[in-house]
Amino acid sequence: MSWIRIIFINFIVFLVLIVLIEPLAGVGRIIIGRQFVFPDFVKFDPCREMRTDVLLGHVPNHQGCIIKGGSAEGEYVRYNVSDTDKPVLITLGGSTTTGFFQYISDGDTYPSYLAKLMVDDYQVLNGGVGGYSSLQELYKVIRDAPRIEGLHTVVSLNGVNDMPDYHGPNEIRRIYFPFLTASQTQMNDEQVWINQSHDLSIQGLMPNFFSLVRALSRIFESPTNINESPTNINELPTNLTVSNPVALDAGDRWLSNVTRMHAVLQAQGVRYLVFLQPTMGLVGPQSSPPEGSADEVQFNKLVKRQTIDSYFDVIRSLYSELKQHCSELSYCFDISNEVPPSGNVYNDPRHHNSDGNRMLAEVIAQHLRASDNSN
Numbered sequence: 580m581s582w583i584r585i586i587f588i589n590f591i592v593f594l595v596l597i598v599l600i601e602p603l604a605g606v607g608r609i610i611i612g613r614q615f616v617f618p619d620f621v622k623f624d625p626c627r628e629m630r631t632d633v634l635l636g637h638v639p640n641h642q643g644c645i646i647k648g649g650s651a652e653g654e655y656v657r658y659n660v661s662d663t664d665k666p667v668l669i670t671l672g673g674s675t676t677t678g679f680f681q682y683i684s685d686g687d688t689y690p691s692y693l694a695k696l697m698v699d700d701y702q703v704l705n706g707g708v709g710g711y712s713s714l715q716e717l718y719k720v721i722r723d724a725p726r727i728e729g730l731h732t733v734v735s736l737n738g739v740n741d742m743p744d745y746h747g748p749n750e751i752r753r754i755y756f757p758f759l760t761a762s763q764t765q766m767n768d769e770q771v772w773i774n775q776s777h778d779l780s781i782q783g784l785m786p787n788f789f790s791l792v793r794a795l796s797r798i799f800e801s802p803t804n805i806n807e808s809p810t811n812i813n814e815l816p817t818n819l820t821v822s823n824p825v826a827l828d829a830g831d832r833w834l835s836n837v838t839r840m841h842a843v844l845q846a847q848g849v850r851y852l853v854f855l856q857p858t859m860g861l862v863g864p865q866s867s868p869p870e871g872s873a874d875e876v877q878f879n880k881l882v883k884r885q886t887i888d889s890y891f892d893v894i895r896s897l898y899s900e901l902k903q904h905c906s907e908l909s910y911c912f913d914i915s916n917e918v919p920p921s922g923n924v925y926n927d928p929r930h931h932n933s934d935g936n937r938m939l940a941e942v943i944a945q946h947l948r949a950s951d952n953s954n
Contacts (some may be wrong), residue, residue: 647686676707830900
């Protein structure tokens with residue numbers, strides 16, 4: 580019976596290793612400057628739940644989501660301070676904007692503050708969705724703007740999620756799918772359906788392990804050669820390009836998206852204003868937190884991350900392009916130096932806390948009033 584005992588002991592050791600590998604990987608993420616990620620069954624929140632959308636990639640699946648100071652109207656959030664007889668102002672953007680991610684800044688989003696600041700002028704509909712870049716904003720404008728009665732102004736806060744590799748490897752995306760996400764490309768190319776709702780797969784149950792492996796692999800990977808044979812759909816789609824394609828890098832894609840949004844809304848008689856989003860890590864005040872402050876603690880997480888994936892280099896290079904493009908657009912406002920880490924205004928390195936969002940809303944409201952007065 581000794582062999583049964585050996586098998587049993589090995590099985591127990593195997594189970595212990597499986598149990599330990601996820602928390603140890605979480606510690607590894609903390610060491611490299613990332614946050615510990617809780618498995619999906621622990622962190623599940625109906626406000627964070629998404630579902631797949633063929634046009635936008637993903638949209639909120641907000642069943643059961645309790646929204647601070649507002650209520651869900653489809654994929655939008657309406658704040659209860661808004662007067663419904665006022666012109667409609669829509670806010671677009673990513674997780675800083677969304678009214679669904681209640682864990683960011685305790686639900687005190689900048690649009691919720693903006694609704695209070697502009698209550699005498701507009702009713703605010705928050706159309707931001709976590710993970711959205713200017714690409715999803717464009718498609719949302721095309722789909723929704725003509726069917727929203729009383730739409731007067733669209734405010735877009737973006738830039739951070741337009742990073743080169745955010746929706747797929749840039750070296751491939753810039754040529755083969757500049758205006759799709761990697762998931763949409765895979766669905767189109769392989770004719771499969773990708774469920775982007777709550778993930779209870781092995782990757783969802785062991786998020787720290789898989790994300791740590793991905794982060795460490797970036798250290799050793801070489802730049803992708805688009806002339807090599809593809810190994811998976813995220814590297815090279817087969818049927819989604821055109822003859823003699825124009826290469827569109829991240830800054831070019833952003834410019835294409837915002838100029839098309841402006842043209843579509845202008846044709847409808849709707850004003851469009853785009854703001855470059857402030858975020859830690861940019862050259863200047865966004866990288867100068869006071870010593871010993873809560874913001875310095877958050878900034879140091881980016882310093883650690885820089886050694887893994889050159890975050891500062893990527894975000895600063897992108898914003899250098901965006902700032903140049905923005906300076907040439909009459910409807911673009913570079914507020915990327917506003918609301919810097921002055922003590923305790925950031926919730927994490929990419930998102931402001933409640934106080935930061937209040938100040939961000941004040942900056943945007945100031946530009947809105949100036950634009951109103953000039954028209």
